[in-house]
Amino acid sequence: MEDNIQIMIADERHLPLVETILDTIEKAAKIRGTGIARRSPDYVRQKMLEGKVIIAMDGDKFAGFCYIESWSNKQFVANSGLIVVDKYRGHGLAKRIKKKSFEVSRERFPEAKLFGLTTGLAVMKINTELGYRPVPFSELTDDDAFWKGCQTCVNYDILQRTGRKMCLCTGMLYDPAEHKNDAIMKAAAEKALAEQEAAEKARESENKESDKEQNK
Numbered sequence: 170m171e172d173n174i175q176i177m178i179a180d181e182r183h184l185p186l187v188e189t190i191l192d193t194i195e196k197a198a199k200i201r202g203t204g205i206a207r208r209s210p211d212y213v214r215q216k217m218l219e220g221k222v223i224i225a226m227d228g229d230k231f232a233g234f235c236y237i238e239s240w241s242n243k244q245f246v247a248n249s250g251l252i253v254v255d256k257y258r259g260h261g262l263a264k265r266i267k268k269k270s271f272e273v274s275r276e277r278f279p280e281a282k283l284f285g286l287t288t289g290l291a292v293m294k295i296n297t298e299l300g301y302r303p304v305p306f307s308e309l310t311d312d313d314a315f316w317k318g319c320q321t322c323v324n325y326d327i328l329q330r331t332g333r334k335m336c337l338c339t340g341m342l343y344d345p346a347e348h349k350n351d352a353i354m355k356a357a358a359e360k361a362l363a364e365q366e367a368a369e370k371a372r373e374s375e376n377k378e379s380d381k382e383q384n385k
Contacts, residue, residue, distance in 0.1 A: 174232050174262060176269045179222035186224070187213045190234050194252045207321040208236075208250065223270045225253070225262055232257045235270045238315075239278060245310035246274045246281040251292060267295045271343075280345060284309050286319075286338035293339060300348055301341040306333060309340050 187210050195207070216222045216236045225233035233253040239246045248270040253263045274283055283301070286309075287293060293303075316333060319325050328336040 174225050174227045174257070174265075176223065176225050176233075176265050178220050178273065179217045179224040180220070181218065183217055183222070183224055183226075184214055186231050187217070189231055190252070193231070193234075193254060194250055197252055208318070223266055223273065225257070225266055227257070233262050233266045235266050237270060237274050237277075239281065240310040240312040240315045243278055243281055245312070245315075246278045246283050247285055247310075247315070248274060248283065249285065263291060264295050264298075267292070268299065271299050275345075282345070283343040285341050286336075287341065288338050293341065296341045296343075299343065301343045304340050304342045306335060306340050308342055 190213060191208070191210060213222070213236065216238070221237040223235045223237070224231070231254060233251075235248055235251045237246060237248055248267065251263060251267060251270075253266070271283065274281070284304075285292075285296065285301070287296070316328070319328055319336075322328075324337050
């Protein structure tokens with residue numbers, strides 16, 4: 170099943186799927202009994218036209234979704250609304266969608282801090298693998314427009330009572346400043362591997378030549 174699913178940046182071709190996407194998100198939240206920051210159809214359509222929606226498609230069938238939004242003058246970027254249709258769960262699709270969203274976010278906003286709020290253990294695990302870490306809400310964006318999106322969540326009263334310091338969600342953050350050496354270390358590891366492979370090939374070649382000389 171996984172091989173048939175394509176993960177891509179959504180565009181105008183996917184606009185007719187907006188209502189289906191939002192219905193899928195809301196139904197999943199009700200089943201899990203968790204809160205959700207609802208977005209309007211117009212909001213999601215705009216994200217699609219801006220190239221900020223990652224969508225998973227099984228042919229012409231909707232399989233999963235996530236969207237990208239920047240806050241605090243592009244200092245913070247969130248990958249939100251991650252959802253996978255029931256029949257496609259259990260095949261690593263959420264991880265693929267999240268990874269694609271992460272890659273696109275890093276390409277478009279290389280200096281921004283990536284963050285998210287989640288109550289899902291699976292999402293926390295995926296975020297951790299990508300380099301996120303749990304943080305207090307004080308380390309996240311202070312953009313009121315972002316937090317306003319939480320008003321439609323059933324747990325919003327908790328966020329209000331705590332002065333926006335905590336809720337049932339866990340705040341997670343990826344700070345690019347903490348990963349500046351990742352690319353250098355990766356390049357060094359790839360170079361070392363290439364050198365090792367070259368040395369092994371050289372030894373194999375020498376052994377072959379040696380065998381030829383002995384057989385003469």
